[in-house]
Amino acid sequence: MASMPTVTDVALAAGVSRQTVSNVMNSPGIVRADTRERVEAAIAQLGYRPHASARRLRTRRSSTIGIRLDPMIDGISGSVLDRFLHALTEQADKQGLRVLLFTATSPEDEIIQLQRLNDGADVDGFVLTSTFAGDPRTKWLIENKIAFVTFGRPWGTDDVSDPQHLWVDVDGWAGLHEATRAAQNAGARRIGYIGWPSSADTGDDRRRGWHDAMHERGDVTEADLTKLEVVTVDGVAEGTAAMQDLRRRAGPLDAVLCASDSLALGAMIANPERVPVTGYDNTPVAAAIGLSSVDQSVGEVAAGVLDLLTGEFGGQIHGAPESLQPRYQMIRPRLVTRAFAAIPMEVLA
């Protein structure tokens, strides 16, 4: 038993043919019960494991999905993608799928990598993250009819109700809408917002969540609403500066919502009155510090991605046009409420 047993060995041991062994593994339904049991016993007894590469060569599918690992990002929020990766790997495992990583230095380089993995039959499809408007990767993948799903809606160019590719995204609007509502229900009226410059689609989406919720309640004038908003690039120091700015401009605040945990952490530092601050992404830092935060539910996103990738479409839109299966999934984030538990601010004063 120098090497692993093969189907032939199992077939011999069970007194059946190779194909029957194969059938027991792939379409157990068509094998008579007693035969199946005999084969299964032989498999167990010999410790047989199918040779993945051999199977792939023949079936032309790898049961593997590729995902790019972003280069190290110095920033708290990078961990969202890491958590997504965790979730994806776990969920994929349950479906017998493997996750293969790769790196790329630019979108163009990434396309080369996509091609390599696809041509080498290494993967059945891809999961794309960090998509952006006019993303060349999605265009290329569609043109080459390669199965893929994006984590992130197709910003800009696309009509949400008839997307050109499959996607899953988190509803940032809903997240901030809910966070705003929660603050309002807790009695807050003057709720500030620290967001990103409107070049980022994601940022606009979140901002509208807050803005709409404030409008709906209507207990703040339009002029005040403008004062309650500060725009800055992401970062802890930027958050601190923005918070100081906000307090100066808007006067007393009942609560502050931020577009990211980085900003929220920064804001909290310039927050002697302990105004409740809510971040976004529910990063480990938020948990550690005791910040409320909007959680992207990466688990649900991962499940949705795999759903679309393995589901009816097989990761592609073209070729299954009549289906009623949804072509995208908008995941509702959930608000995690915390109360600065970890921060005994008294020691600071």
Place this chain on the structure above:
Amino acid sequence: MASMPTVTDVALAAGVSRQTVSNVMNSPGIVRADTRERVEAAIAQLGYRPHASARRLRTRRSSTIGIRLDPMIDGISGSVLDRFLHALTEQADKQGLRVLLFTATSPEDEIIQLQRLNDGADVDGFVLTSTFAGDPRTKWLIENKIAFVTFGRPWGTDDVSDPQHLWVDVDGWAGLHEATRAAQNAGARRIGYIGWPSSADTGDDRRRGWHDAMHERGDVTEADLTKLEVVTVDGVAEGTAAMQDLRRRAGPLDAVLCASDSLALGAMIANPERVPVTGYDNTPVAAAIGLSSVDQSVGEVAAGVLDLLTGEFGGQIHGAPESLQPRYQMIRPRLVTRAFAAIPMEVLA
């Protein structure tokens, strides 16, 4: 051109045999220059890509390494392994290696997964992280003669100079020794240490780095040294509590070193005098907050791991006993110095 071209197509186009095409790719040296060029031209022209699974089936090697992705850890320091994964993927890519992820719910389950991937010829070897004393995984891998390298030295059982398996680790002692020295050189005398209970080997290692450096300098009495140390489990709140404790017990401090960034972040919160605090792991949080921290140099670790895995040993010790190649690598971490830049503490007072 419905499907991808194969070696045969290339051979036909270049007017040579299959094997010559194969040689051009795998042992270019034995092919005459002009023939090689002709084949390379054909490859480029047809856009030929070798079929990975077919190659694997024949060669019985996959050019893929497996690594387990830990279940989501709620903690700041989890990101070290994520960063290691980034680095590993990048380095592996340079050597034409792929990284395949898997998950497991327990060490026992992990062994099952290891077996599956190995038997299916999915991977050539493994990288193990988070090893611990008496780890059943390493035992099993050695017994089954499967190539692997651990990130983490074999704690306890093993003799470092003659290890039973290949490993790479970061010298926590050196990290804290250097951090202590740096503080001393900056004029600090009373340098506190917030560490973990001594059940954790890693923690003891770091603690000794501080302790030894303090001893060497000798400007603090042994009695004082005891007062300068606080032990607690990991966590931000715990760090805050430990810092308060430390200030109470040890009186005035010149600097504080911590066994983790979580503790350091916590400590910083109970630090109105702005005593320099140094953490460990150089997590994004440390960067964001402006904490000094000991960086584990995951890039070097990744390079070392791949070195051992693909090097002379081929990931195994048995079978290459005479080699002078080192069987392990101890990576020196590097101290990243920051100055609370992101934290304008004035706003707190």
Place this chain on the structure above:
DNA sequence: AGAAATTATTTGATCGATCAAATAAAGTCA
């Protein structure tokens, strides 16, 4: 130049599984 040694290239077999088509066995109905 011609034999021997070296280098370059080709041929047939093979890795381990599944597909497609053929055969055997079991079940159905007049």
Place this chain on the structure above:
DNA sequence: TGACTTTATTTGATCGATCAAATAATTTCT
């Protein structure tokens, strides 16, 4: 029972590459 379906199982070919051994081309040496 015998012809006719339906279900179960087997056989031969194949996926795309590389290995091992055979052949062809080239170089070396006397």
